[in-house]
Amino acid sequence: MINPYRMKLVLEDGTTLAGTSFGAPRAVTGEVVFNTGMTGYVETLTDPSYRGQILTLTYPLVGSYGVPAPRAPGSIAAPYEADRIQVQGLIVQSYVERYSHHAAVRSLGAWLTSEGIPAITGIDTRALTRKLREAGTMKGWLLPDGHDLDRTSAHAVDMKEEVFRAVAPAAPILYEGGKLRVLLVDVGAKDNIVRSLLERGATVDRVPWHAPLAERAALADGILISNGPGDPKDLGPLVAQIRALLAHYTRPIFGICMGNQILALAAGGDTFKLPYGHRGVNQPVQDLLTRRCYVTSQNHGYAVRNDSLPADWEPWFVNINDGTNEGIRSRVRPFFSVQFHPEASPGPQDASYLFDDFLRLCGAMSNHADTPRGAP
Numbered sequence: 001m002i003n004p005y006r007m008k009l010v011l012e013d014g015t016t017l018a019g020t021s022f023g024a025p026r027a028v029t030g031e032v033v034f035n036t037g038m039t040g041y042v043e044t045l046t047d048p049s050y051r052g053q054i055l056t057l058t059y060p061l062v063g064s065y066g067v068p069a070p071r072a073p074g075s076i077a078a079p080y081e082a083d084r085i086q087v088q089g090l091i092v093q094s095y096v097e098r099y100s101h102h103a104a105v106r107s108l109g110a111w112l113t114s115e116g117i118p119a120i121t122g123i124d125t126r127a128l129t130r131k132l133r134e135a136g137t138m139k140g141w142l143l144p145d146g147h148d149l150d151r152t153s154a155h156a157v158d159m160k161e162e163v164f165r166a167v168a169p170a171a172p173i174l175y176e177g178g179k180l181r182v183l184l185v186d187v188g189a190k191d192n193i194v195r196s197l198l199e200r201g202a203t204v205d206r207v208p209w210h211a212p213l214a215e216r217a218a219l220a221d222g223i224l225i226s227n228g229p230g231d232p233k234d235l236g237p238l239v240a241q242i243r244a245l246l247a248h249y250t251r252p253i254f255g256i257c258m259g260n261q262i263l264a265l266a267a268g269g270d271t272f273k274l275p276y277g278h279r280g281v282n283q284p285v286q287d288l289l290t291r292r293c294y295v296t297s298q299n300h301g302y303a304v305r306n307d308s309l310p311a312d313w314e315p316w317f318v319n320i321n322d323g324t325n326e327g328i329r330s331r332v333r334p335f336f337s338v339q340f341h342p343e344a345s346p347g348p349q350d351a352s353y354l355f356d357d358f359l360r361l362c363g364a365m366s367n368h369a370d371t372p373r374g375a376p
């Protein structure tokens with residue numbers, strides 16, 4: 001007889017770990033990645049950059065503060081980062097069903113189940129993480145009782161153009177704020193990027209990455225290229241659009257995470273896949289200009305190759321753990337980007353000043369847009 005609570009995790013190298021299901025009893029497959037944050041599962045599970053991935057949380061107790069009420073359609077309220085759970089599946093060591101929090105109205109398991117997302121508890125996530133750190137991220141399967149490993153039957157997300165389209169809004173959305181207008185190029189943007197701009201008084205024109213950007217860019221005081229899932233090299237049409245903008249745009253362009261990678265590719269640089277990525281809320285980075293260090297929130301599997309940058313660009317931030325690139329800037333134009341998340345959510349807000357700096361620059365340049373500072 002099939003037991004709806006039995007589930008197993010199978011990795012591409014054959015490792016099989018048995019556990020208990022606490023989400024939807026559905027078979028899925030995806031890239032198994034780990035995040036080391038101790039809290040923030042509502043924000044993390046709804047971050048569109050996790051599309052296609054099965055997420056392991058290394059913190060052992062998960063679920064104790066429950067999940068708040070769903071937000072109204074069209075709302076971008078915290079702590080949700082998108083309208084739905086984005087991960088393929090969730091792996092934890094000890095799931096806590098009995099939650100306690102003033103804002104909670106449902107358990108984590110009830111939320112996952114209502115959205116059709118499988119989850120497994122009873123897994124030694126620290127051992128699993130050590131394996132992923134040694135072997136690199138691997139493909140894996142979550143298989144409820146009664147499903148055997150048939151490499152084709154589990155639901156998979158094929159990171160094709162439809163997925164990149166699905167994580168962005170179907171049509172542009174205008175969030176009215178103050179005078180400064182930011183064009184947010186949405187590749188799967190976390191809602192806290194929009195909230196961070198609105199809080200600082202900007203108007204946000206949120207457009208899907210595949211929309212024609214040049215005309216809307218001309219109306220904006222600056223452009224922000226968002227975070228997003230998958231390999232930046234699969235977004236050739238966006239890279240081409242940004243490359244065209246870099247040739248003549250005179251106002252600030254800022255990139256976050258995927259935005260950093262897209263800007264690097266558009267400038268003529270290159271990206272590569274990290275062995276197991278950076279996912280957590282205590283990733284240390286250093287600003288190479290000021291030598292100041294920041295503790296940052298991160299979620300990425302790819303990085304920019306420093307030595308691939310053209311002569312008029314330079315590395316801006318470096319990851320202190322592994323020395324990989326965490327940001328780039330043009331030496332001569334107001335174009336710059338970071339690989340970490342200044343909007344945090346979850347995570348420390350040490351780097352939120354970058355939104356202030358970006359908007360200050362947008363304001364300073366908005367009345368003399370044709371003569372960029374420092375232009376050759």
Ligand SMILES: NC(=O)CC[C@H](N)C(=O)O
Nearest residue numbers: 227228257258300301302
């Ligand atoms: N958060 C992001 O924007 C991630 C960017 C890209 N998908 C990566 O994994 O590197």
